Amino acid sequence: MVSFGYKKKKQYMQRLFGGSVFMETPKRSSQQFFTSPPEPLFNDKHVGMKPALLEETLQQLAKENELNMLNMDDECKGVFKNGKRAVFMFLLCKHYKLGYEDQFVAIELFSRFMSKHVAELLQHVKETKNTENAIEWSHVEQRIKHQIMLRTVTCAQVASKVCSHYRIISLGSAKRFLASHGFRYAANSIVQSEVRILKTLNYKVHPPMPLTYVEALLEIVGHNNPSLTVKHFHGICLNVLELYYIQRDAIYARLKQIAGVTSGQKHRGNTIEKDNMLTGSAIIGAAAYILDKSSSDQIIDHLSKITEIVNDDILDFSAVLIEQVLANDEE
Structure with a gap:
């Protein structure tokens, strides 16, 4: 079809x-050249x-x-970029007054990361199933759920750095936002989350x-x-x-x-x-x-x-x- x-x-x-x-491009002043347009x-x-x-x-x-x-590697497809997840990401980006591009990059990063992250953890659980260090998937799943907020904020943070010239989500701002929602992470934990996302995505941050x-x-x-x-x-x-x-x-x-x-x-x-x-x-x-x-x-x-x-x-x-x-x- x-x-x-x-x-x-x-x-x-x-x-x-x-x-x-096209006609020859007219000369523009330095102010016009270096100033970002208010809209596309x-x-x-x-x-x-x-x-x-x-x-x-x-x-x-x-x-x-x-x-x-x-590419059929994305086993979870669009599971992590629709419904309430998308709504929350959009509201989060609007809370930080990020541009329209940031919110779409953020939700795509979140979807790609979570899909790969869950697949890798599932594979790890399968590999340890018949060993002394066997891991229960239910325990891993609970940890994933607990970290969802951290991963969401971190993906928005990465997107803000990719898309914005000056308006980015700082480490301190991310820490305060998470704390206001009952998630008290040390600054280092937020940095480690960012590193984890970047490594999992092989540093391909503009999907x-x-x-x-x-x-x-x-x-x-x-x-x-x-x-x-x-x-x-x-x-x-x-x-x-x-x-x-x-x-x-x-x-x-x-x-x-x-x-x-x-x-x-x-x-x-x-x-x-x-x-x-x-x-x-x-x-x-x-x-x-x-x-x-x-x-x-x-x-x-x-x-x-x-x-x-x-x-x-x-x-x-x-x-x-x-x-x-x-x-x-x-x-």
Whole structure:
């Protein structure tokens, strides 16, 4: 049902980008250059990306997406990045006034770390099962649960360092937050938690995630159709993306139902969940419908041409997201 092919031929990309060229970039003052913009810049005439760079970006994201879909090491899939876990992470990041990117990086880091961490501990328990040093899984599980708050705060702390120029969660601030919730950790314990997370993730702290694909595709769509106010789409996309994480289980259950994925087709279901290109396209499609339903079909068709994903697959995913938005409004 879902197409995972991406055309990379030069003539195809030239057709997509229309062969237009940017005007020479005007000179900017040092203050303009070094000051971070208050919001993302899309198709800005001063810093806009040229077609060749957009082409290279799309090809690289397509390659990373294919590798991500083939990676079946994540045994726990999205167990640690949906529902109450996502809500708490988002609220934690908002408490610290972190940027929108920080919260999505934080929840992805938390999910990847916890998945690998639990898998490693489970394997260790299995290896000691028939030895004198046998470990009861129930004891390990209790320890994991007790450390959830510490791991959550630490992942937000790492994300703040990765994404923010100056607004990061300091060691002291993390310690005070944990203490206020009844978790009294020494500063060294918080540092060790950060080291554990970094080592477990092999220091890969900027994971592939839907936000990256949303923003790249918006840049391309805005370049191809300058009449679109891409920044308006971006704001709505962020809201839809938050809902996507919170309602992730319900969304994929509905998608698998639509696609006819049965319980015996676990691999196929996992692949759909890992397709960030499809997810990013669907989020833009849902945002387009919310902003102006009369033009949403045209935008989804354009996204289909850019990504080589079947039009109906983006449409189905977008429709499921809209269903969740409407259901959330009713509540």
